[in-house]
Amino acid sequence: MRTMTRTTIALLCLLPLAATADEPVIPAQKYVYCTVCHGIAMGGNVVIAAPRLAGMDEWYVARQLEAFKLGWRGVHPDDAGGHEMRPMAAILDDAEIEEVSAYVAAVSAPPPPLTLDGDAQRGAAIYASCGACHGADGQGNEALGGPPLTGLNDWYLQTQLEHYVSGVRGSHPDDDYGQQMRAAAELLPNEQAIADVVRYISTLGSN
Amino acid sequence: MTRDQITRRHFLNFVGAVGGTTALYQAARALDLLPETGEMPQLDLKRVGRGEKRVLILGAGISGLTAAYELERAGYDCTILEASHRVGGRNITFRHGDVVDEMGYPQVVNFDDEPHLYFNGGAARIPGHHERAMHYCRVLGVELDIMANDNRLAWTQDDESFGGERLRVREFTTSARGFMSELMAKAVNANAFDQPLDADDQERLLAFIKAYGDLGDDYRFAGSSRAGYSSGGFLKHGELKPALEFKQLLNSRFWRMGMHFNEHVDWAAPRMTPRGGMDMIVRGFLNKLRAKPLLHAQVQAITLRDDGVEVVYHHRGERRKLSGDYCFNSIPSHFINGIPNNFSKDYVDALTAMRRGNFFKIGLQMKERFWERENIYGGISYTSQRINQIWYPSHGIFRKKGVVLGCYAFGPDQSNWFERMPPDQRIAEAAKMGEKLHPGYTDMIENGISVAWGRMNHMMGCGNRFEEDQEHLFRKVQAPEGRHWMIGDQISFHSSWQEGAFASALHAVQDLDQRVRAEAGQG
Numbered sequence: 055m056r057t058m059t060r061t062t063i064a065l066l067c068l069l070p071l072a073a074t075a076d077e078p079v080i081p082a083q084k085y086v087y088c089t090v091c092h093g094i095a096m097g098g099n100v101v102i103a104a105p106r107l108a109g110m111d112e113w114y115v116a117r118q119l120e121a122f123k124l125g126w127r128g129v130h131p132d133d134a135g136g137h138e139m140r141p142m143a144a145i146l147d148d149a150e151i152e153e154v155s156a157y158v159a160a161v162s163a164p165p166p167p168l169t170l171d172g173d174a175q176r177g178a179a180i181y182a183s184c185g186a187c188h189g190a191d192g193q194g195n196e197a198l199g200g201p202p203l204t205g206l207n208d209w210y211l212q213t214q215l216e217h218y219v220s221g222v223r224g225s226h227p228d229d230d231y232g233q234q235m236r237a238a239a240e241l242l243p244n245e246q247a248i249a250d251v252v253r254y255i256s257t258l259g260s261n
Numbered sequence: 262m263t264r265d266q267i268t269r270r271h272f273l274n275f276v277g278a279v280g281g282t283t284a285l286y287q288a289a290r291a292l293d294l295l296p297e298t299g300e301m302p303q304l305d306l307k308r309v310g311r312g313e314k315r316v317l318i319l320g321a322g323i324s325g326l327t328a329a330y331e332l333e334r335a336g337y338d339c340t341i342l343e344a345s346h347r348v349g350g351r352n353i354t355f356r357h358g359d360v361v362d363e364m365g366y367p368q369v370v371n372f373d374d375e376p377h378l379y380f381n382g383g384a385a386r387i388p389g390h391h392e393r394a395m396h397y398c399r400v401l402g403v404e405l406d407i408m409a410n411d412n413r414l415a416w417t418q419d420d421e422s423f424g425g426e427r428l429r430v431r432e433f434t435t436s437a438r439g440f441m442s443e444l445m446a447k448a449v450n451a452n453a454f455d456q457p458l459d460a461d462d463q464e465r466l467l468a469f470i471k472a473y474g475d476l477g478d479d480y481r482f483a484g485s486s487r488a489g490y491s492s493g494g495f496l497k498h499g500e501l502k503p504a505l506e507f508k509q510l511l512n513s514r515f516w517r518m519g520m521h522f523n524e525h526v527d528w529a530a531p532r533m534t535p536r537g538g539m540d541m542i543v544r545g546f547l548n549k550l551r552a553k554p555l556l557h558a559q560v561q562a563i564t565l566r567d568d569g570v571e572v573v574y575h576h577r578g579e580r581r582k583l584s585g586d587y588c589f590n591s592i593p594s595h596f597i598n599g600i601p602n603n604f605s606k607d608y609v610d611a612l613t614a615m616r617r618g619n620f621f622k623i624g625l626q627m628k629e630r631f632w633e634r635e636n637i638y639g640g641i642s643y644t645s646q647r648i649n650q651i652w653y654p655s656h657g658i659f660r661k662k663g664v665v666l667g668c669y670a671f672g673p674d675q676s677n678w679f680e681r682m683p684p685d686q687r688i689a690e691a692a693k694m695g696e697k698l699h700p701g702y703t704d705m706i707e708n709g710i711s712v713a714w715g716r717m718n719h720m721m722g723c724g725n726r727f728e729e730d731q732e733h734l735f736r737k738v739q740a741p742e743g744r745h746w747m748i749g750d751q752i753s754f755h756s757s758w759q760e761g762a763f764a765s766a767l768h769a770v771q772d773l774d775q776r777v778r779a780e781a782g783q784g
Contacts, residue, residue, distance in 0.1 A: 142365040
């Protein structure tokens with residue numbers, strides 16, 4: 055189990071039932087909002103383009119909420135899903151971002167289903183360069199700012215890679231990590247390469 | 262008995278004898294014995310004893326309330342869980358102090374605290390042929406008023422025609438019909454019709470065309486009093502307004518929209534609305550129901566069992582479990598993926614194939630009823646701008662203030678455009694557009710709210726429906742999965758109408774009744 059912050063532990067102590075693998079962590083009332091779109095256990099909902107968030111690293115969730123808040127994400131005209139998300143992040147203050155990130159990190163959900171085709175073998179070769187920041191097993195590297203990639207929906211990985219390539223994401227001048235990722239994504243030659251690397255990432259250990 | 266004599270009843274008796282009651286019930290479904298008519302069905306539910314059958318109802322919108330009302334009358338015990346802070350679903354009337362619970366943009370309604378200053382943010386109009394809606398208004402004691410929809414004195418405005426200037430609806434409509442009639446008269450005189458017409462027919466047809474477009478004796482359109490006079494008409498001879506330029510009429514989008522909206526089966530005049538706000542229907546149900554909906558109760562899991570349905574929900578930090586014999590579920594189909602369940606893949610695939618809509622409305626409190634000074638009392642003005650429409654209240658005529666619908670937007674180009682802005686900016690943009698219909702409009706706005714159905718908490722959409730090529734999946738989502746029925750306007754071909762919600766709930770109630778009868782061996 056990942057290290058929990060004090061906030062996480064405080065949140066969990068409030069729960070009347072112990073959260074087990076089958077029973078999702080109950081969020082504080084004001085964060086029930088998150089589960090409406092992202093699913094009761096943060097397992098994601100492809101129908102409304104809300105990605106699986108269960109078990110994401112707390113620091114990364116916080117950073118993305120900040121990114122939405124600052125307008126690094128969710129302002130590009132072609133980013134319908136991001137637009138939908140942005141106002142939710144924008145009303146959170148720092149303490150709330152900390153709380154909600156701890157909540158997201160504490161939730162567990164079944165692994166995401168595979169929905170896309172791709173060649174994992176070709177993807178493995180492409181992934182070699184991704185591993186430098188995201189870890190050989192996709193486990194992430196906080197020191198380098200590379201989030202874990204395991205446990206994400208394949209359709210979400212695909213959309214985000216496309217967004218990096220097209221500049222929908224990672225174009226804001228203050229978004230250093232986003233710009234880094236954008237440069238990396240530009241090395242993916244075509245849609246097939248994206249599909250292949252996403253397929254490979256889906257084979258990496260789940261959280 | 263010959264083969265021809267096998268009636269459906271015989272067939273069902275045969276199936277019942279061989280396959281037992283469940284097979285009988287399934288066969289009845291397959292034969293579609295539950296008829297589809299536009300009429301309010303005569304419900305004759307088999308009574309069950311108190312405490313005998315429990316139904317879990319998920320969602321306290323119109324469909325959930327209707328199901329609870331009818332089932333309670335037949336003796337069922339109902340439990341209603343509602344995820345949001347209120348009852349009614351998309352039947353919602355906003356008044357002073359209410360909250361618009363939009364994701365990220367919560368708003369408080371600042372209308373003055375007066376009974377006539379309210380805004381129906383969802384359902385707003387009931388036509389007389391919506392028999393179920395009318396039935397429930399009748400039995401719940403909901404008073405209805407006629408509501409103007411078509412108002413020939415309202416405005417039409419299109420940036421692409423008549424230099425963007427506003428025109429009275431009556432001027433546009435009169436000229437458009439005049440020109441069309443002139444064309445038709447020429448076709449008759451040139452014998453351009455395929456159907457043979459004798460001299461009498463031809464004469465009657467020409468008379469009809471003349472009356473339709475108010476043509477002159479020469480069968481030409483040269484203006485009509487239907488468009489209003491340019492001067493006089495009461496104490497002086499009325500001077501006709503000249504016909505409008507045909508090319509400008511064609512350029513306008515009004516004939517694609519408002520001009521013919523009033524021919525639509527559900528929008529044609531007259532229409533009705535509950536006195537005091539649409540939510541009088543919701544209040545009516547609450548007055549009659551034994552079960553009080555539990556608010557802030559979000560469903561966490563749905564598990565179908567052979568003998569019932571189990572629902573886990575979350576209420577103020579606690580997780581609770583409920584068991585019922587049956588479950589009626591009005592949760593928007595686009596959320597099903599996010600709620601743990603043991604539904605079959607086919608069922609989930611069908612439900613998740615539906616697409617959500619995102620209608621968008623703005624309600625504005627105006628400090629004066631300036632439209633009444635322009636001879637407009639109720640009805641709708643139409644514009645090519647993203648606000649689409651302005652609705653004037655049919656109630657409260659001559660009062661000082663009124664709440665106007667300042668925008669009714671549909672689809673990505675309109676709804677999404679507004680949704681992406683914070684509420685204040687939405688109202689500022691809608692105000693700018695309103696200026697083209699009513700100069701000085703902005704200064705009249707005291708406050709307002711926007712209702713983005715695509716962003717409302719626990720809704721995130723409205724008007725769910727299948728794409729045309731996927732309508733074959735409808736039967737799948739309408740049929741129960743085990744002891745679980747999906748309900749709501751989404752399970753109807755009248756999505757985004759209350760009538761769809763009533764119809765779906767009644768269908769499910771009748772279906773449940775058939776099953777209960779079958780299980781009791783009284784098929």
